[in-house]
Amino acid sequence: MQSMAPEAADSERVAGWLREHGGAVRGFLYGVVGRLEALDDMVQEVFVRAWQGRERYEERGHARAYLLQIADRVACDRFRRKKPESTLGDSVWEIGERGAEANDPSRTAAHNEAAGRLDEALEELTPLQRRALLLRYYGQLSFNEIAETLGCPLNTALSHCHRGLQMLRQHFGGDEL
Amino acid sequence: MNDEHQENLELRRMLEEAMPMERAEAGAGPLDSLDPETAALRRAWQRFRELLEAGGPTEIERAAGNILPIVEKVEAQKEAGSSEKARRAPRRFRWSAVALAASLLVAVGLAVTLRIVENLKDRAAVQPKNPSAVARGDKTAVPNQIARNPNDTTARPTNKNADVAANNDATDSWNDSVDDDITAVARATALVKQDWYAQSGSIGAVETGVSDLSRELDQGPL
Numbered sequence: 001m002q003s004m005a006p007e008a009a010d011s012e013r014v015a016g017w018l019r020e021h022g023g024a025v026r027g028f029l030y031g032v033v034g035r036l037e038a039l040d041d042m043v044q045e046v047f048v049r050a051w052q053g054r055e056r057y058e059e060r061g062h063a064r065a066y067l068l069q070i071a072d073r074v075a076c077d078r079f080r081r082k083k084p085e086s087t088l089g090d091s092v093w094e095i096g097e098r099g100a101e102a103n104d105p106s107r108t109a110a111h112n113e114a115a116g117r118l119d120e121a122l123e124e125l126t127p128l129q130r131r132a133l134l135l136r137y138y139g140q141l142s143f144n145e146i147a148e149t150l151g152c153p154l155n156t157a158l159s160h161c162h163r164g165l166q167m168l169r170q171h172f173g174g175d176e177l
Numbered sequence: 178m179n180d181e182h183q184e185n186l187e188l189r190r191m192l193e194e195a196m197p198m199e200r201a202e203a204g205a206g207p208l209d210s211l212d213p214e215t216a217a218l219r220r221a222w223q224r225f226r227e228l229l230e231a232g233g234p235t236e237i238e239r240a241a242g243n244i245l246p247i248v249e250k251v252e253a254q255k256e257a258g259s260s261e262k263a264r265r266a267p268r269r270f271r272w273s274a275v276a277l278a279a280s281l282l283v284a285v286g287l288a289v290t291l292r293i294v295e296n297l298k299d300r301a302a303v304q305p306k307n308p309s310a311v312a313r314g315d316k317t318a319v320p321n322q323i324a325r326n327p328n329d330t331t332a333r334p335t336n337k338n339a340d341v342a343a344n345n346d347a348t349d350s351w352n353d354s355v356d357d358d359i360t361a362v363a364r365a366t367a368l369v370k371q372d373w374y375a376q377s378g379s380i381g382a383v384e385t386g387v388s389d390l391s392r393e394l395d396q397g398p399l
Binding site for chain 2: 026027030031039110111113114115116117118119121133136137138140142143154155158159161162165166168169171172173
């Protein structure tokens with residue numbers, strides 16, 4: 001079997017990351033910054049940075065953690081979620097219309113409702129709590145890795161996760177929990 | 178310190194139970210086996226995850242196939258990066274060549290300028306000024322007699338020597354040949370140009386030399 005040229009192998013690896021982890025990166029960025037219209041640019045920036053730093057990356061099966069750490073830096077560099085995205089529903093409709101599945105109105109309406117509730121829940125969290133919980137969910141990061149990504153001691157990261165969960169518990173407690 | 182460490186361990190254990198990772202979820206204990214606080218946190222986490230799955234942009238993105246444009250953008254960026262590198266190499270070479278040519282030009286210009294200055298200096302040193310200027314009071318002019326005299330063409334006594342010469346001139350004996358007298362006069366004249374202080378003494382020596390010369394001429398044939 002003919003071996004791939006290094007450049008082609010790198011390209012294939014980054015394309016694989018994009019296929020496999022692009023959705024998680026996008027979801028994480030949306031959760032942190034809450035602006036749907038800027039997401040494509042930010043996702044692109046994450047993968048461009050990943051491409052530029054591909055020589056420093058060591059393949060140890062933590063590609064998603066690596067990408068989310070880059071995404072976290074990109075989000076910090078650009079802007080943070082400031083207020084609930086009031087036009088989220090419209091934006092989701094616009095994007096949804098491009099896909100074949102979006103032709104199902106009940107599905108889109110359900111997503112829209114869930115997006116609205118997610119937005120409200122995220123607004124209850126401080127930026128650090130939000131980043132910590134989203135890193136845990138999208139990146140499956142350990143608490144040590146979360147602390148490293150946030151640039152804080154382990155006990156601080158644990159504290160952000162704990163308080164974030166308590167806020168969510170209070171938020172959901174009224175209707176579901 | 179130990180209490181704090183113990184608290185952290187306890188908090189970590191509780192969070193590991195409340196927020197199990199996907200790969201560890203199967204091994205996580207059931208809800209009813211957890212203490213009430215941890216179980217409530219687990220329920221909040223599960224609800225949050227459901228909302229992220231249902232309301233996050235990832236599901237819509239997959240449906241809309243938005244990944245592809247991003248792949249294209251990354252690829253375009255990649256190609257732009259590599260073509261930029263390729264463009265930079267000849268540009269760098271061109272700048273080096275221009276810099277080399279400019280430094281050579283400057284070096285040649287400096288060499289030519291130095292050469293011209295040297296030539297001008299040499300010419301100025303060899304060429305005597307108009308002797309009539311001495312008569313008109315140009316104290317720095319070199320008389321023709323000196324230029325023609327092989328012994329004194331390049332003589333440039335210092336101020337100190339000029340003073341000594343001026344003092345010694347008063348006691349010099351001028352009873353030698355006319356040539357010696359001419360030489361003495363020329364030397365004294367050369368000393369005159371050094372400075373005003375030296376000149377004040379040297380003028381006397383010139384006068385003495387000239388009078389000795391005329392005496393010699395009166396006394397006999399050359």
